[in-house]
Structure formats: structure tokens, C-alpha cells
Amino acid sequence: MASKQHQKTAIPFWRDERTLQLLGQAAFAAVVLFFAYILIQNMVNGLQRQGTTLGLTFLRGTAGFDIAEFSIEYSRSSTYLQAFLVGLLNTLQVSAIGILLSTILGVILGVARLSANVLVRGLAAAYLELMRNLSLLVFLIFWYLAVFLKLPRVAEAVIWPGQIHLTNRGVGLPWGLPTETFETYKLILLAGLVAAAIVAIVLYSIGKRTGKPPLTVLWTLLTFLAVAVVGWFALPAAPLTLDFPSVQGLNMAGGKVVTPEFMALLSGLVLYTAAFIGEVVRAGLQAVSKGQVEAARAIGLTGFQTLRLVVFPQAMRVIVPPLTSQYLNLTKNSSLAIAVGYPDMFYVSNTILNQSGRAVEMIALVMLTYLTFSLVTSAFMNWYNQRTQLVER
Amino acid sequence: MSKKLYSVFGLLIVAALLLAACGGAPAPSGDSSPAAGDTAAPSTGGDDAAPAPAAQTAAQGETLAAVVARGHLICGANNQVPGFGYVDADGNFSGVDVDYCRALAAAIFGDANAVEFRPVTAAERFTALQSGEIDILSRNTTWTLTRDTELGGNFTATTFYDGQGIMAPSAAGFTSLADLAGGSVCVQTGTTTEMNLADAFAAAGISYSPVVFEDADSTFAAYSEGRCDAVTTDKSGLVSRRSVLADPSAHVILDVTLSKEPLGPMVRHGDDQWYDIAQWVVFALIAAEEYGITSANVDQVRATNTDPQINRLLGNEGELGAKLGLDNDWAYNVIALAGNYGEIYDRNLGPDTPTHIPRGLNNLYTNGGILFAPPFN
Known part of the structure; x- marks a missing residue:
């Protein structure tokens, strides 16, 4: 008996299934590595023939081109790296705002899709079906050429109450202009945040102890607002003055001008992604x-309460993973900005590539950056997913 | 184990894609704007050790002999750029580059129609010249060092000083860059056009806002919607683009030039006599305008003139034609049959044509331009 068992375990390794599996995987990895080696070697040889080597030092060179929209200091004499950062920030900006708005719109659409009201349900269904079957690029170009560029020209700007200017050079909005007390005010706001955090922690612990949670969110907000308002009036001069846009010369000046390129990209991304988020919801x-x-309903909760307290917390477990991919899609789709002239990261990188001839480095940089965006978003959403997951007992 | 492997494969796939992406994109050299693609160099960027077939050179006097024996000139021309080289609905070639070939034929044969036009594309033009398929290349080609040397050609003279220009609605009444202060300019990305624009405005110390697009179609679509106060690309590109705008007459090309794009006829290396003929026909056209000789008054000038310079040009005096291997009234034929430079310009790019470009640099040095013909001595 014992000898038989011994014989069974003594299978030669070339017939052992576990060894074979390992060997198979190793062989596959070797093949892949070999091809990777060939490709890399090919690239290095090609670059050598061109007389160039890989490296990122070229990013310190002068960019030489202008970018229309920048949130950090930038001019044509800035470096390629600064140009890239400008593009990066523009991508982040449109993605962040896009994710926020498309989530709100998507949730509304998802709920409306299940509404008992036939009209609401029908409209939501029609919208979702239409959007999901459009090409995003076509949609973006539609928004840009057929909507935002069809707004009146600067000279014939339509002015809405509050000096909101509607033109095809952009929408001019009144905007706060920082005065010399603005720096101090920032510190006051920081103090307000700290105070609000303390209030939140105290109220939360009271709630835990007594089992009767006070209105934590409300009081936290009120604390912050109180500090902000008191601080505003306590300062010798208001930290911000309201600056109104106006038509000056060829363009609008003053206030905040939101360009048609940005609006077209944002509307396109939000309306498109919201449809997918609606289906996920x-x-x-x-x-x-x-x-x-x-x-x-049996314990007397209203329709809204049911949705907020019972349905949504459970639905989140199903929603979050596909929602993450929608967020990633939105971020990656923002690279279509190039079609409507919005200087996002991909667009700026393309220009840098053309000017410097550094194709390998720039494409690698763009890919790595999108990869980083995606991994960070995924990591956050996974953390959130774990929090909302059903705790198995 | 498998999880780890996946991540390894993932990385490898990323690396592979990366390599695939760069394999197909050779480093672009400082190409000019694709909108005026014909003036732009075929990218000879870096990796091609042997870009052109080894240039054949022509023997001294061989080209003229061949042309005369054939009985007509073969001219490599463009057929797609109105005002420079274009085939109209009746199949006739027109344009300044085309008229130059007619002038050359007039100089050789005394017949401006003794020329056969061969449409050549931007890519095949240099090969066509090197292989002897065409006698001369007159096809809005920018004079660059590489083309003058490595591609086996010789640029004879500049017939059109092109450059990056700016177009704006005529209603705006702009005349200079300064008028665009604070405005927006539509431009195509990735080429020298974009940098020339930034340089010009920086040099002038004027602030502006660029609106940059990936291709010419979007650039001009946004411009025609009024997104920008002006649009910029090579002037020849602006002219042909303007002719397809909704109302071409509502747009003007400003008399402002942001970059250098000298266009001119090109001959093969090696045949100096042919080079001289091609070059001096250009000079004859320019000199004729300078002396006020036109196709209308050339007979009268020839009969009544007393200026020795003009007499030598028109063959009344001296043996200038023989020195080129031509008849002595070669320049007379050029002017009588093709007109002077100004006439050719006005016929193709003048104010009465749909492709009007202000003369700017392409004016005589006496009129504020840079056209300057050496003396006919």
C-alpha cells in the first residue's frame, strides 16, 4: 500500500502537471521577452542611425509656441516641460469637472430611466439610446462647430443679466478679482476648515456615544461659512472684487472667459459619459x-428616503466598479480635445513632438501619464468600493 | 503567480505599443505648413541614408540641344494651386510658374506655346527633374539648401517670395500685426507656422491668443465662423483657401510676411548653359518691368529707345543672346509673348484675379520690394 503511494508521488517531473504548467508559462514569458527585446533593439538601432539617443533633457528646451489656455505661468519662451504641464493641468481640469458633472447628470438619468412617470422614463430612455449610439468625436465637433461657434460674434454679444456675455469667442462670466487682502483671507479660510473639522469630529463622537447623531454635516458647513463670512467683513478691504466682462477691442476683457473649445469638449464629454453612467446606475x-x-415602504419611508437610505447604499456595490471604468473613459476620451482645438496634454505633446522630433519620449510620456491617471483613479475607486462593499458576516 | 505574470505582460504590451507607435513616426524635420504642402519639403528627416536616387547630372549644353531638337520645352508644373500652377475647366494651364515656362519657351523658340506641361506631384517632382523627364521644374518649390545640393538641382532665381501670411475679414480693416493686438488668430498645429506666429507677435511685443487646430479644414472652418480675427498659413495656401470660403471677397490677405518661402524654377546640376538661360529669363522679366517695357509697348520701345541698357536687353545692341546660346532677340520674344514680370503677376495674382496677393516683397526694389535684376551688360 505504502509502496504504491510512493510510486504515485514519484512521477517524473516532465510528466508532473504542476511543473509542466510552470514550464509553459516560463516559455511564454520567454517568447514575449524575446519579442520585446527585438523591438527595443530595433528602436535603439533606428535612433542610432538617426544620430539621436533617448533622453528627457530636451524638455528643458524653449517651447517657442503659444498656448491659448494656461493655468500656470506660460509664454513662448517657456520650456517644453512647462508646456507639457500646462497641457496636463488642462486635461486634469476638464476631466475633474467632467467627472463631477457627468456623475450628477448620470445619476439623474439612471433614476429617471426607472421613473414611474411615462414621459420622464421615455425621455430618459430616448436620451440614453441616442447618446450611447453616437460617436464621441462627431458629437464633439457638432458641439463646437454647430453650437458654440454659432453664438453671436463679439461685436454682437448677447448680454444676459449679471453681465454674462455670450459670444463665439467664449462666454464671459463675472469673476472675483483678488485684492491685496486675498492672501490673508486664504489663511482665514484655512482656519475655518480646521474649525469645521474640529466641530465635525466632536459632533461625530457625540453621535457615537449617545446613539442620537446630531446634524453633523449641517453644523460643519455652518461653522465653515460663519468663519468665512466673518473673515470677509473683518478684513479692512474685501478680499475679492467682482470683475465684469466687457467687450474691449477685438475680444472680451475682464471677468472670466470660458472658451468655446473648453465648453465644447466639456459638454461633449459630460453628455456622452452621463448616458453610460445612467445605464450603470x-x-x-x-x-x-x-x-x-x-x-x-412598509416601515413608512417616503419614495426619496427609500432611494437614499435603502436602495442607493446597496446599489453602490454594483455601480462602483463599472462607474470607475466610465471615469477612466472620460479622462482618456479627453484626448479628443485636439479635434476642437482645446490644448489638453495630448494636443500639447503632439506639438512638442513635432517641434522637437522626440517621438519616442513624448509618446511614452503621454502614455505613462494617462496610465498614472487611470491607476490613481482606479485606486481611489477601489478604496471606495471596499468601503461600500457588503460586509459578510 | 498568475497575477504577477499579468502585470508583467501588461508592461510588455505597453512597451510593445510604445515601440510600434514610434516606429511609424520618423522625426519630422522643420517642415513648412501642410496647408501649402507643395512648398513644403518632402520630409527628408534623419533616418533615410539615401533620400534621393543618385542625382544624374547633365552635360554642358546638353539640355538646350535636346530641347531644340525636340522642338518644345517640357516643364514640370503644378496643376492644383490657383495662381501658381492650375488647370482650368478648358484644360489650359495658368499661373505664374506656368507663365514662366512660356517665357522660357519664347526665349528659346520665339513661340510661347512651344511648351508641354507635365503635372508633377510634390513627391515626384525632384525625381522627374533628375531623371530628365522634365527640362525644368517650375512648381512653387521652396529654395532650400538641401534641395540645392543633395537633391541634385540648382535653383535659378526666386520668382515668387512667398512667406507665411495672415488673412482677415476685409470688414475689420486690419493692415498690420499691431491691429491684431488682443485678438485671436487661428493656426494649424505642429509646423513651423505655429512658431513663426508666436515669434512674430513676440518680436512685435503684441499680445494675442492662438486658437490651434490639427488640420487645415478645422482651422479655416473656425476662422470662417468668426472664432478668430485672423488666420495664418503660407500666402499661397491662404489664397487658395480663400477662394473656397463662402464669400472670398470678404477676406483680405494682409501685407505682412512671417517667414521666408522663396519659390523659383529649378534645373538639373551640371548644365551651366541651361542654368544661365533659365536664370536670365527670370532677370529679363524683372528688368523689363523695371524699364517699363510691356508686351504692349515692346515694339515701340525697341524702335524708339536710346538707353543702351534697354538696347542690349532687346537685342538692338551687342551679342547677349549668343552668349546664352540663343537668338539675339530672345528677351524681346519673352516680353512680347509672355509680358514682363508685373504683367505675369497681375494676370495670375493681380487685384482683378480671384487669387489676388498684394505684391509686397514681389515688387521691384524701386517700389519697396526686393526684385532686382543684375545688369544686362
Whole structure:
């Protein structure tokens, strides 16, 4: 008996399934590595023939081109690196605002899709079907050429109450202009944040101890607002003055001018992604068992309460993973900015590539940056997902 | 184990894509704007050790002999750029580059129509010249060092000083860069156009806002919607683009030049006599305008003139034609049959044409331009 068992375990390694699996994987990895080696070697040889080597020092060179929209200091004499950062920040800006707005719109759409009201449900369904079957690029160009560029020319600007200027050079909005007390005011706001945080912690612990949570969120907000308002009037001069846009010369001056390129990209991305988020939300809501809703109604919760307290927390578990991919899609789709002339990272990198001839480095940099965006977003959403996951007992 | 492997494969795939992406993109050299793609160099960027077939050179006097024996000139021309080289609905070639070839034929044969036009593309033009398929290349080609040397050609003279220009709606009444202060300019990305624009405004100390697009179509679409106060690319590109705008007459090309794009006829290396003929026909056209000789008054000038310079040009005096291997009334034929430089310009790019470009640099040095013909001595 014992000898038989011994014989069984003594299978030669070339017939051992575990060894074979390992060997198979090793062989596959070797093949992939070999091809990678060939490709890299090919690239290095090609670069050598061109007389160039890989390196990022060229990023210190003078850019020489202008960028229309920048949130950090930039001019044509800035470096390539600064130009890249300008593009990066523009991408982050449009992605962050886009994610926020498309989430709000998507949730509304998802809920409306399941509404008991036939008209609301029908409209939401029609919107979702239309959007999901459009090409985003076509949609962006539509928004740019057929909507925002069709606004009146600067000289014939339509002016809405509050000096909001509507033109095809952009929408001019009144905007706060910092005065010399603005720096001090920032410190006051920081103090307000600290105070609000203290209030939040205290109220939360009281709630835990007594089992009767006070209105934590409300009081926290009120604390912050109180500090902000008192600080504003306590300062000798108001930290911000309201600056109104006006037509001056060829363009608008003053206030904040939101360019048609940015608006076209943002509207396109938001309206498109919201449709997908709407479907994700609908799927999530439908995944919550009917019994939960019935039970909630039975204990007297209103429709909204049912949604907020019972359905949504459970639906989140289903919603979050696909929602993450929608966020990633939005960020990556923002590279279509090049079609409507918005200087995002991909667009600026393309220009740098053309001017410097550093194709390998620039494409690698762009890919790595998008990869980093995606990984960071995923990491955050995974953390959030774990928090909302069902705690198995 | 498998998780780790996946991440390894993931990295490898990224690396592979990266390599694939760069394999297909040779480093672009400082190409000019694709909008005026014909004036732009075919990218000879870096990696091509042997860019052109080894240039054949022509023997001394060989080209003229061949042309005369054939009975007509073969001219490599453009057929797509109105005002420079274009085929109209009736199949006739027109344009300044085309008229130059007619002038050359007039100088050789006394017949401006003894010329056959061969449309050549931007890519094949230098090969066509090197292989002897065409006698002369007159196709809005920018004079650059590489082309003058490595591509086996010789630029004879500049017939059109092109350069990056600016177009704006005529209603705006702009005349200079300074008028655009604070305005927006539509421009195409990635080429020297964008940098020339930034340089010009920086040099003038004027602030502006660029609105940059990936291709010419979007650039001009945004411009025509009024997104920008002006649009910039090579002047010849502006002219042809303008002719397809909704109302071409509502847009003017400003008399402002942001970059150098000298265009001119090109001959093969090696045949100095042919080079001289091609070059001096250009000079004859310019000199004729300077002396006020036109196709209309050339007979009268020839009969009544007393200026020795003009007499030598028109063959009344001296043996200038023989020195080139031509008849002595070669320049007379050029002027009588093709007109002087100003006439050719006005016919193709003048104020009465849909492709009007202000003369700017392409005016005589006496009129504020840089056209200057050496003396006919």
C-alpha cells in the first residue's frame, strides 16, 4: 500500500502537471521577452542611425509656441516641460469637472430611466439610446462647430443679466478679482476648515456615544461659512472684487472667459459619459431586490428616503466598479480635445513632438501619464468600493 | 503567480505599443505648413541614408540641344494651386510658374506655346527633374539648401517670395500685426507656422491668443465662423483657401510676411548653359518691368529707345543672346509673348484675379520690394 503511494508521488517531473504548467508559462514569458527585446533593439538601432539617443533633457528646451489656455505661468519662451504641464493641468481640469458633472447628470438619468412617470422614463430612455449610439468625436465637433461657434460674434454679444456675455469667442462670466487682502483671507479660510473639522469630529463622537447623531454635516458647513463670512467683513478691504466682462477691442476683457473649445469638449464629454453612467446606475438600482423597497415602504419611508437610505447604499456595490471604468473613459476620451482645438496634454505633446522630433519620449510620456491617471483613479475607486462593499458576516 | 505574470505582460504590451507607435513616426524635420504642402519639403528627416536616387547630372549644353531638337520645352508644373500652377475647366494651364515656362519657351523658340506641361506631384517632382523627364521644374518649390545640393538641382532665381501670411475679414480693416493686438488668430498645429506666429507677435511685443487646430479644414472652418480675427498659413495656401470660403471677397490677405518661402524654377546640376538661360529669363522679366517695357509697348520701345541698357536687353545692341546660346532677340520674344514680370503677376495674382496677393516683397526694389535684376551688360 505504502509502496504504491510512493510510486504515485514519484512521477517524473516532465510528466508532473504542476511543473509542466510552470514550464509553459516560463516559455511564454520567454517568447514575449524575446519579442520585446527585438523591438527595443530595433528602436535603439533606428535612433542610432538617426544620430539621436533617448533622453528627457530636451524638455528643458524653449517651447517657442503659444498656448491659448494656461493655468500656470506660460509664454513662448517657456520650456517644453512647462508646456507639457500646462497641457496636463488642462486635461486634469476638464476631466475633474467632467467627472463631477457627468456623475450628477448620470445619476439623474439612471433614476429617471426607472421613473414611474411615462414621459420622464421615455425621455430618459430616448436620451440614453441616442447618446450611447453616437460617436464621441462627431458629437464633439457638432458641439463646437454647430453650437458654440454659432453664438453671436463679439461685436454682437448677447448680454444676459449679471453681465454674462455670450459670444463665439467664449462666454464671459463675472469673476472675483483678488485684492491685496486675498492672501490673508486664504489663511482665514484655512482656519475655518480646521474649525469645521474640529466641530465635525466632536459632533461625530457625540453621535457615537449617545446613539442620537446630531446634524453633523449641517453644523460643519455652518461653522465653515460663519468663519468665512466673518473673515470677509473683518478684513479692512474685501478680499475679492467682482470683475465684469466687457467687450474691449477685438475680444472680451475682464471677468472670466470660458472658451468655446473648453465648453465644447466639456459638454461633449459630460453628455456622452452621463448616458453610460445612467445605464450603470439603472443596472445598479435594478440589482437591489424588490423586497428591500417593499420593506422600506412598509416601515413608512417616503419614495426619496427609500432611494437614499435603502436602495442607493446597496446599489453602490454594483455601480462602483463599472462607474470607475466610465471615469477612466472620460479622462482618456479627453484626448479628443485636439479635434476642437482645446490644448489638453495630448494636443500639447503632439506639438512638442513635432517641434522637437522626440517621438519616442513624448509618446511614452503621454502614455505613462494617462496610465498614472487611470491607476490613481482606479485606486481611489477601489478604496471606495471596499468601503461600500457588503460586509459578510 | 498568475497575477504577477499579468502585470508583467501588461508592461510588455505597453512597451510593445510604445515601440510600434514610434516606429511609424520618423522625426519630422522643420517642415513648412501642410496647408501649402507643395512648398513644403518632402520630409527628408534623419533616418533615410539615401533620400534621393543618385542625382544624374547633365552635360554642358546638353539640355538646350535636346530641347531644340525636340522642338518644345517640357516643364514640370503644378496643376492644383490657383495662381501658381492650375488647370482650368478648358484644360489650359495658368499661373505664374506656368507663365514662366512660356517665357522660357519664347526665349528659346520665339513661340510661347512651344511648351508641354507635365503635372508633377510634390513627391515626384525632384525625381522627374533628375531623371530628365522634365527640362525644368517650375512648381512653387521652396529654395532650400538641401534641395540645392543633395537633391541634385540648382535653383535659378526666386520668382515668387512667398512667406507665411495672415488673412482677415476685409470688414475689420486690419493692415498690420499691431491691429491684431488682443485678438485671436487661428493656426494649424505642429509646423513651423505655429512658431513663426508666436515669434512674430513676440518680436512685435503684441499680445494675442492662438486658437490651434490639427488640420487645415478645422482651422479655416473656425476662422470662417468668426472664432478668430485672423488666420495664418503660407500666402499661397491662404489664397487658395480663400477662394473656397463662402464669400472670398470678404477676406483680405494682409501685407505682412512671417517667414521666408522663396519659390523659383529649378534645373538639373551640371548644365551651366541651361542654368544661365533659365536664370536670365527670370532677370529679363524683372528688368523689363523695371524699364517699363510691356508686351504692349515692346515694339515701340525697341524702335524708339536710346538707353543702351534697354538696347542690349532687346537685342538692338551687342551679342547677349549668343552668349546664352540663343537668338539675339530672345528677351524681346519673352516680353512680347509672355509680358514682363508685373504683367505675369497681375494676370495670375493681380487685384482683378480671384487669387489676388498684394505684391509686397514681389515688387521691384524701386517700389519697396526686393526684385532686382543684375545688369544686362
